[in-house]
Amino acid sequence: MFLRRLLTRIATTLVTLLGVAVIVFAVIRIVPGDPVAMMLPPGATEADIARLNAFYGLDKSIPEQFFIWLGGVVQGDFGTSITTRQPVLGLVLSRLPATLELSVMALVIAVVLGGLVALTGTRLRYTRTEGALDVANGMALSVPDFLWGLVLILLFGVLWPVFTISGRVSPNLVPEFATSFFLFESVLRLRFDLWLDLVQHMLMPALALAIPLAAIIGQLLKQSLKETMHLDYVTLARTKGYSENHVILREALRNAVLPTLTLIGVQFTFLIGGTVIIERLFSYEGLGNMAIDAVINRDLPLIQGIVLLFALLFTLVNLAVDLLYAVLNPRLRHA
Amino acid sequence: MSFLKIRDLSVILRGTNHRLLRGVSLDVGATEVMGLVGESGAGKSMIGKAVLGILPRSARIVGGSIELDGVDLLTLPPRQRRHLIGQKAALIPQDPLTALNPARRIGPQISDRLVDILGWDKARARARAEEILHDVHIPQPDRVLRAYPHELSGGMRQRVLIASAFAAEPRLIVADEPTTALDVTVQKQILKLIFEMQARHGTALLFVTHDLGVVSKICQRLTVLYGGLVMEEAEVGAFFEAPRHAYSRALLAATPRHTDPTADLTPVPEAVIAEARRAVAEADQRWHA
Numbered sequence: 001m002f003l004r005r006l007l008t009r010i011a012t013t014l015v016t017l018l019g020v021a022v023i024v025f026a027v028i029r030i031v032p033g034d035p036v037a038m039m040l041p042p043g044a045t046e047a048d049i050a051r052l053n054a055f056y057g058l059d060k061s062i063p064e065q066f067f068i069w070l071g072g073v074v075q076g077d078f079g080t081s082i083t084t085r086q087p088v089l090g091l092v093l094s095r096l097p098a099t100l101e102l103s104v105m106a107l108v109i110a111v112v113l114g115g116l117v118a119l120t121g122t123r124l125r126y127t128r129t130e131g132a133l134d135v136a137n138g139m140a141l142s143v144p145d146f147l148w149g150l151v152l153i154l155l156f157g158v159l160w161p162v163f164t165i166s167g168r169v170s171p172n173l174v175p176e177f178a179t180s181f182f183l184f185e186s187v188l189r190l191r192f193d194l195w196l197d198l199v200q201h202m203l204m205p206a207l208a209l210a211i212p213l214a215a216i217i218g219q220l221l222k223q224s225l226k227e228t229m230h231l232d233y234v235t236l237a238r239t240k241g242y243s244e245n246h247v248i249l250r251e252a253l254r255n256a257v258l259p260t261l262t263l264i265g266v267q268f269t270f271l272i273g274g275t276v277i278i279e280r281l282f283s284y285e286g287l288g289n290m291a292i293d294a295v296i297n298r299d300l301p302l303i304q305g306i307v308l309l310f311a312l313l314f315t316l317v318n319l320a321v322d323l324l325y326a327v328l329n330p331r332l333r334h335a
Numbered sequence: 336m337s338f339l340k341i342r343d344l345s346v347i348l349r350g351t352n353h354r355l356l357r358g359v360s361l362d363v364g365a366t367e368v369m370g371l372v373g374e375s376g377a378g379k380s381m382i383g384k385a386v387l388g389i390l391p392r393s394a395r396i397v398g399g400s401i402e403l404d405g406v407d408l409l410t411l412p413p414r415q416r417r418h419l420i421g422q423k424a425a426l427i428p429q430d431p432l433t434a435l436n437p438a439r440r441i442g443p444q445i446s447d448r449l450v451d452i453l454g455w456d457k458a459r460a461r462a463r464a465e466e467i468l469h470d471v472h473i474p475q476p477d478r479v480l481r482a483y484p485h486e487l488s489g490g491m492r493q494r495v496l497i498a499s500a501f502a503a504e505p506r507l508i509v510a511d512e513p514t515t516a517l518d519v520t521v522q523k524q525i526l527k528l529i530f531e532m533q534a535r536h537g538t539a540l541l542f543v544t545h546d547l548g549v550v551s552k553i554c555q556r557l558t559v560l561y562g563g564l565v566m567e568e569a570e571v572g573a574f575f576e577a578p579r580h581a582y583s584r585a586l587l588a589a590t591p592r593h594t595d596p597t598a599d600l601t602p603v604p605e606a607v608i609a610e611a612r613r614a615v616a617e618a619d620q621r622w623h624a
Contacts, residue, residue, distance in 0.1 A: 232429075236496075239387045240448040240452060251439075330483040331437065
């Protein structure tokens with residue numbers, strides 16, 4: 001039963017990815033902008049253009065190009081980047097860890113912040129503190145992540161420069177790492193000097209990504225917590241002698257988390273999308289920054305590779321949410 | 336010597352002058368079964384909630400006292416009040432389908448109070464939970480302990496809640512219309528079970544119901560409420576022979592009888608309601624003065 005569900009899931013994922021690939025492939029070839037024209041110096045001859053077009057396979061029809069590319073992808077060959085002349089797969093995988101670490105860090109910050117806001121708001125419901133939290137939450141929610149980025153740069157990079165607001169790590173420390181998962185590696189190796197440098201770089205972009213998500217989590221979780229607090233089993237727990245804090249944490253939280261969890265899944269994919277601009281803003285060497293360069297340079301194979309990877313990430317996040325949901329909700333476990 | 340002693344309890348609707356309970360006084364003896372009857376909105380559930388400290392936010396206690404085992408709950412600081420209630424009293428709730436936490440297994444929901452409030456060790460609390468499930472005639476108690484609420488029927492869940500209420504050997508149990516949400520076929524069994532457990536443990540029981548038929552069978556005394564005001568308080572035997580208060584007589588006449596189920600029921604006459612309203616108005620006048 002479980003195996004069948006897993007196979008269905010993989011099949012739908014593949015169909016989704018294929019759809020994404022078709023759309024991206026078509027769109028970037030239809031919109032104006034010719035990669036070959038951008039590579040050649042002014043005054044190149046027609047023959048030069050034709051030769052380069054043929055070299056990159058751009059002289060064939062779009063469907064033909066697509067199937068050639070798809071044939072490569074199936075064999076693990078995502079083509080060669082036009083601008084860097086390196087294999088797309090290698091380029092993309094070298095940047096993936098940076099973006100993953102940033103996204104996960106932002107997610108953790110958002111869940112912790114949003115959770116604290118929701119729990120505090122529930123504990124102090126019907127007081128002025130709840131009202132103040134609601135107002136702050138609304139403000140955090142209505143400002144998009146890139147504006148938070150600019151605000152943070154201004155505050156903690158310029159006016160009170162306590163954080164480094166550019167890059168992922170101090171350049172002189174890069175040779176210290178054996179893998180591309182810098183943050184993860186620094187923790188595993190207990191190198192807290194490296195960890196501190198990384199956090200100093202990553203905290204601001206991660207916070208910019210996290211604030212709007214934290215606000216959404218805080219709002220929804222508080223709402224469902226407050227509803228749960230009126231339910232009979234919560235009242236029954238009160239008669240047993242339990243305190244307000246205990247009742248919120250043990251009786252209400254687990255049930256109230258379920259609707260929020262679905263939302264976190266959806267919003268996390270938006271957050272990953274948000275890394276594109278935030279990474280640019282903070283000169284953070286991740287996938288998003290690479291995506292912008294690829295688009296500017298009309299590096300068609302690279303754009304395709306990055307978008308496909310993003311699409312894969314999104315579907316994996318949704319899968320993880322579904323699994324977590326089943327773990328938290330006993331009624332779904334045997335279904 | 337009464338275990339629960341309520342004196343002149345007044346509860347208002349928050350932010351208004353409107354009283355929901357109008358100076359209620361009530362005694363429940365240490366092993367006594369007290370029926371609390373009245374129409375919907377008479378305030379019978381409100382009394383049970385006030386005793387257990389679970390009044391909704393919209394209701395506020397503005398006067399009177401609630402003594403549990405000689406201690407006035409309303410003068411205690413919140414933490415001590417909660418603790419005292421958790422140790423000495425328990426609730427059998429109305430709706431078994433919503434009164435168990437869907438995300439937690441049955442076992443911990445029965446034994447958590449024993450461990451956290453009464454300070455038992457976990458193994459003993461678990462053994463007690465299994466024993467008490469056996470007492471409420473649940474087959475295979477060890478399996479039920481590990482089950483989630485959704486795996487049990489409504490009747491089973493009410494048995495679990497009864498077990499949970501009696502597990503900590505409370506001295507007082509408030510049963511808030513415990514059979515209203517159940518199938519008629521299950522109602523009788525559950526009632527029988529509650530009184531079997533009450534008799535065995537010698538617990539004081541405050542039984543909130545609108546069913547005078549049930550009261551006649553199981554309660555020793557009863558209190559009739561109208562509009563948050565006590566109309567009559569009497570021994571059950573004497574009450575059913577000759578209720579003193581006109582409202583009580585009318586209420587009794589409006590109750591179906593098992594001996595003659597086809598007999599016409601008499602609705603409470605207008606004059607009686609008018610008199611009860613007058614009593615309520617007088618009580619309010621005295622209170623506001």
